Amino acid sequence: MGNQKLGKQTFQPELPPTVIGHGSVGGKKESAGPLGRHFDHTCQDDLFGAKSWEQAESVMQGLALDAALKRAGLHTPDLDYLLAGDLLNQCIGSGYAARASEVPFFGLYGACSTMGESLALAALLLSGGYGTNAAAVTSSHFCSAERQYRTPLEYGSQRTPTAQWTATASGAVVLTNRPEKGISITRVTVGKVTDYGIKDANNMGAAMAPAAYKTLKAHFEDTGLSPDYYDLIVTGDLGKLGSEIVSDFFSTDGCPLSNYSDCGLLLFDMDEQDVHAGASGCGCSASVLCAHLLPGLLSGRWKRILFCPTGALHSPTATMQGESVPGICHAIALEGGH
């Protein structure tokens, strides 16, 4: 038997790695949302004791990782590697956070899909026989993202109805390949870069929806499973518009999804918190995973979740040069735990 490739994009470990720790951090607005009381750490000024928003991201990653390690009963020297990424130019949120942890480090860039990418690589490396424990960490920050991608907050720019609100949040997961009871990563579908020609950088949901649809389709084709095998299929972060597009794609295929949600709809109160199309940012799917989905698997609310973070692989420079916005989505099957 051994580790297997199923179909064209899906990998299945013979001995699925187990989630032994998770940690989540949220900012002020996130702490006022429906998941607020589930975060391990929150902060009312969004600086987390740092001097800049960029440095705050590194602090948030450290807090999330510490919470995950605490649940796992481990310390940083127990980690064989750390896989991390964020939205900041040159991924400095992760690089500076990793400086403190002294763990062999793989820096990743998958935009808002990074939690999927880091979990995928951690699961494949561990089940491939390399090391015992690994951590996957990502973060995003509303204030650093706004000034980097759009305009400085001080301008007070108006947001389009399709815009999403970058989460000030971080999530960390610790995995092991030791035989443990708990939530395991049973399958990983690695996404392809998908571009349907959307050029509106304020409509990330529409740009990323085709990537989510294609990865989900590939997952079901590769594994032979039907969507209702999972109690919950959750993309992230397509928001309101993008998730409706994914639903439409499946309905058009004659296979409407009855068990589908999106991390961009779960982090904030969509009626009360004025976030337009919903939440976004690497930290959104990561914190929804660690404050909502993993606890729900542990409590028995769900038995099987297909967690599918999505990312838009563009940049302000690419947009200014007239490029469209390519998307990517990785699917991670999480099972058991209760």
Added chain:
Amino acid sequence: MGNQKLGKQTFQPELPPTVIGHGSVGGKKESAGPLGRHFDHTCQDDLFGAKSWEQAESVMQGLALDAALKRAGLHTPDLDYLLAGDLLNQCIGSGYAARASEVPFFGLYGACSTMGESLALAALLLSGGYGTNAAAVTSSHFCSAERQYRTPLEYGSQRTPTAQWTATASGAVVLTNRPEKGISITRVTVGKVTDYGIKDANNMGAAMAPAAYKTLKAHFEDTGLSPDYYDLIVTGDLGKLGSEIVSDFFSTDGCPLSNYSDCGLLLFDMDEQDVHAGASGCGCSASVLCAHLLPGLLSGRWKRILFCPTGALHSPTATMQGESVPGICHAIALEGGH
């Protein structure tokens, strides 16, 4: 037996994956250097037919990958995954290049260490039993890097003596886990983020040298090998100053390196091409690997090379906020081939 972890940071595949293809691309200045005639593709206006320097990077990655696939006798659908990264904000050189290739994609950010990171992950994933063929690709471009990291070229800014010249270059390697004769990746030492407090963003060599030294030390401690096990130890891209620091560290330890060089010293003519401390950029170590080191292993000039790309994980924003420059270095042992 199986795949093994040696010591604290080194991984050793039971069945080392084999390099079955390599491709390299260089710009005008690179084509005039000592490796110029070994590139698979060069271009005299550094645009490679694209409309912007950023888009040129995606073209260069495509050309390098095509050359590597051609040598391997493969096509993109034969690849189980593509691991790529570059220096551009949000790694758009790689994201847009991967859009064309339609291969499951892992985006990486390791600054100029990215060729080491992508080779490490490709080797570990394949030898872990996941898939058959993988590609590792990186690129950099002098003109896009200057305007992003320093000043637009049009300003004609003067460069410090410690400054390095970002290579306009790309390299691609195709690996397989099928039993093949050729160069194999026998060991991988994954680096830690290392920061000795250097704050001069025009002295990357000094900032990255401690990371190179620490990874090399870890490699020799973990494996029990001595430096002279390898015919050549090559870091990249520390340039003149950084590589002297690494030499000094080892001499101080009572273990001077007799077989040591740096990719930043090999790409350009250090006397004639006015590059100050040498070459840099993800594309430097990648193109030196693919136009010089791998061909030298195949011809029997060397039997064993320890290839150790180095990266500086900072950003202009971090520098403006007064942060020091953390470095990272991954070591990849390449053996055989002749």
